[in-house]
Amino acid sequence: MVELGYPRPRIVMSMCLGISPVRYNGSIVYDNFVETLKRYVDVQPFCPEVAVGLGVPRNPVVLCDEGGDIRLVDSKTGIDLTERFADTVSRFIESLNFVDGFLLKSASPSCGVGDAKVYGRDRRVIRRSDGLLTLLARSVQPFLPVESERRLMNYSIRRSYLIKVFSLAFLREALCSLTSKDGIADIHRKLKYVIMLYSPSHLRILGQLVAKRKGYEVEELRESYSRLFKEAIAHTPSRGSYANVFSHIYRHVKDLMTQEERRYVNTLLMNYRLGREPLRTIVVYFRGLLHRFGNRYIAEQVFVDPFPEELDHIFVTDGG
Numbered sequence: 337m338v339e340l341g342y343p344r345p346r347i348v349m350s351m352c353l354g355i356s357p358v359r360y361n362g363s364i365v366y367d368n369f370v371e372t373l374k375r376y377v378d379v380q381p382f383c384p385e386v387a388v389g390l391g392v393p394r395n396p397v398v399l400c401d402e403g404g405d406i407r408l409v410d411s412k413t414g415i416d417l418t419e420r421f422a423d424t425v426s427r428f429i430e431s432l433n434f435v436d437g438f439l440l441k442s443a444s445p446s447c448g449v450g451d452a453k454v455y456g457r458d459r460r461v462i463r464r465s466d467g468l469l470t471l472l473a474r475s476v477q478p479f480l481p482v483e484s485e486r487r488l489m490n491y492s493i494r495r496s497y498l499i500k501v502f503s504l505a506f507l508r509e510a511l512c513s514l515t516s517k518d519g520i521a522d523i524h525r526k527l528k529y530v531i532m533l534y535s536p537s538h539l540r541i542l543g544q545l546v547a548k549r550k551g552y553e554v555e556e557l558r559e560s561y562s563r564l565f566k567e568a569i570a571h572t573p574s575r576g577s578y579a580n581v582f583s584h585i586y587r588h589v590k591d592l593m594t595q596e597e598r599r600y601v602n603t604l605l606m607n608y609r610l611g612r613e614p615l616r617t618i619v620v621y622f623r624g625l626l627h628r629f630g631n632r633y634i635a636e637q638v639f640v641d642p643f644p645e646e647l648d649h650i651f652v653t654d655g656g
């Protein structure tokens with residue numbers, strides 16, 4: 337069942353992730369979380385190796401270290417495909433409009449996210465790296481979230497990725513229908529805790545932009561707000577930043593709670609900061625708390641209910 341009321345992020349996805357059997361050996365990979373996510377996002381499938389004209393099946397490609405440079409090489413013929421790959425794939429990435437993130441296949445020399453093998457001259461693995469598509473995506477679209485299906489098994493990484501792509505989709509849709517300068521204040525209010533999570537300094541900068549909105553044209557506001565928001569969420573949230581946001585939210589409801597409940601929240605937040613509780617425990621506790629005591633201001637915050645809850649329940653490891 338698809339939950340209504342959430343924006344639909346646009347995600348560039350590795351084509352072999354349950355879309356088409358395009359792996360070098362003609363196989364396809366199914367991942368439970370990715371299959372569920374597809375119901376809530378608009379997928380732009382892409383296989384860089386097919387895009388550069390390699391067939392299916394094909395020889396596997398590998399990443400080789402050449403004096404510190406990474407080259408993409410046909411593992412059987414030794415032909416260096418790096419330039420051909422970079423030209424085609426960069427053009428594709430530059431052509432992307434209104435995309436909210438990438439979800440790529442782990443461990444692939446083209447699509448891997450931090451876990452692609454890099455071989456040295458002696459044909460031994462000397463390190464791990466992003467795949468070539470991932471490197472290009474990070475360089476051409478540096479502020480867009482990029483993750484792999486394997487990394488999204490980790491609860492903290494998954495939650496942050498989902499907050500980012502759904503917030504970007506929310507902002508994209510909200511800015512599209514922005515007709516007056518005052519509308520930007522409404523958008524900013526709803527994104528406040530998302531921005532606080534990733535970059536309190538950007539919260540100040542974006543707040544100043546909104547406060548001075550009368551001095552800008554609507555189009556300038558759209559462009560500046562979008563750029564600064566993307567910069568903000570390019571950061572990685574720490575335990576301290578999550579605890580900070582939950583503490584702010586708590587201040588809005590604590591007067592409605594008993595003394596015992598308040599003591600419990602304080603202990604929970606302290607234990608979370610100290611690494612004694614996983615993020616998931618805080619998220620579940622606050623979901624219940626806000627169900628009981630939440631007010632309109634809190635309920636409107638994108639941070640409080642950023643994406644369909646079903647995506648929180650597919651198997652994950654805790655990971656902080």
Ligand code: SF4
Nearest residue numbers: 351352359383444447
């Ligand atoms: S990992 Fe990337 S390059 Fe390899 S088959 Fe999948 S989409 Fe294509």
